[in-house]
Amino acid sequence: MPKTIYDIAKAAGVSIATVSRVYNSSNTVKESTRQKILSIADEMGYHPQAYAQRLASKKKNSIMMLVPVMSNHFFTEILKGTQDILVDLNIELTIQNVNQELGVFRQVEQILKRQWADGYLLVSLHLSDQELKKLKRFNVPLSLLDDVSPLYDSVGFDNVAGGYKATAYLLKKGYHDIVFLSGKLSAKPVKERLQGYKNALLESRIPFSNNRVILGNSMDRDGFTEKSGYEAMLKILNSDPLPEAVFCSSDIKAIGALKAMNDENITLPMVSYDNLSISEYIGLTTVHQPMYEMGYHATRHLIERIGNPDATICDFVHDPELIIRSSSEV
Amino acid sequence: MPKTIYDIAKAAGVSIATVSRVYNSSNTVKESTRQKILSIADEMGYHPQAYAQRLASKKKNSIMMLVPVMSNHFFTEILKGTQDILVDLNIELTIQNVNQELGVFRQVEQILKRQWADGYLLVSLHLSDQELKKLKRFNVPLSLLDDVSPLYDSVGFDNVAGGYKATAYLLKKGYHDIVFLSGKLSAKPVKERLQGYKNALLESRIPFSNNRVILGNSMDRDGFTEKSGYEAMLKILNSDPLPEAVFCSSDIKAIGALKAMNDENITLPMVSYDNLSISEYIGLTTVHQPMYEMGYHATRHLIERIGNPDATICDFVHDPELIIRSSSEV
DNA sequence: CTGAAAGCGCTTACAG
């Protein structure tokens, strides 16, 4: 049977109030009493129960991160940024997975309703403005990561600018027929990167054509998989005429695409998107997203908002940076 | 202000017991009453608070996964296996990060003490037998993932056999001077893979030499980084005599090692370890670890144990399988 | 089908 505060109090010959004080760093407990309680508690394997504490104290000291299963590939970096803030503050972090297939908004609502945390970090969730507005009624600090909105503190990327930069770079190198290796078109980052691609073409007075947007058949994880990249690139390499260059919507897809080029013995210049930690070693020219900084800042904003709910909202958009490596220099 | 069960009860003109029943799928509530309560609750944004519920009901319906920050690269797969079980059972999953630098055992103890979940999945935590034994006193279902112990349900890999298979394959191809590209030697999987490497050498009557164990300088994440692999491989390629082949302790390191070979324009046959989803596309010959199955089984064991704490302990060791791709066939 | 009441394991003014 798990021990309760009563067991400890009885064993130590004190009231439960005193035991409680030991765990709430109230310095009004006599040192000898404190030592005695701690040693008894340790021996009996006691520690205050998380939910009883929260119910009684109304303090949570906890933030929650909501992440889609999908977003794994830059998740570690974000997490590092988040934890570098939290460690010093002694705030607990809970990670909740959101299943992209089960109605993201409903799941988020369910989670918020339960009032588990002092604040929530929504990572790559891309809710609509209307949905975001609805969340206001829970009246709880929310911070968006990899998404921007004027309604909440948010740290995002300018995917349109990123798509533009990637494409413009290829155009500047003299390639005119550039294919967009796309993910699921309903995914917000895909849409935006595609828009950037279109903008760059427009600027160079090159007509946009829908059949230059190529998808793989595998559509799990919004099409952000090696497999999907492989499939799409195979289609491209077996098409006639061949394009002159490729703008790939993500590094993971690009890895699949690279293999397809290798298998077919055709190399096309390619720029992709994300700059994962492996990308440097694979030689991907890619648009950098500063995940660590993102995690760091979003978390800091959230903590500040928890402290001061009425501060002005702070939405920050990272400028994309193109990193040139070998994949574009063939 | 967040609403409580009292607010809803008052608004609906019923007692709090009735409101509670609606949320506990007791079918004794009159349908019209139930509808009324649900619509009022929805309107007021009410939902029972997680921790009050758990305190009162003593039910948790929740399991917790403890993961080191490090283990990201096969984490998604494990998670998929876990969730495929949990979704149907309506059990909540919480993920807690464990910081490898802050005393893993102490953190685990802290978490268990708080009695948050019905059971815990310890992923890649590699506690000592003694530590594992100490955890018994919390008397809570525990399941080990990527670790084996007779004390708990566990699903692990035979890293020694895997190291052996990788090395034996290279030996069979006629390479005698094989270097081990190591991670941090204090890490359990590294030690075991190294042991397998030694066993294979021994079997072929090739003396083991400590200077054939090469480490990179970067030691974060137990040395399982691209950077560390790159550094180590650079050392190797600048040594004299060159080895004939390489056994690399992880795929992520192998990616760095591949770049080093590329930069130095020397290619050595290499076998590595993990079979990450990218490895197929990079052409790594590697030892496969079935993460999905692992997540699936460990979770199933945990659920069963929660249902029946006295069932016999079930520890399962996956047999490693060598997947041949291009990196070893130079 | 519903309500009154006890209880879950804590915290925290209040009083001494």
Add this chain to the structure above:
DNA sequence: CTGAAAGCGCTTACAG
């Protein structure tokens, strides 16, 4: 420095 007591927001026999 410590204790008695009220209260946090729920659930659940028990009674009707």
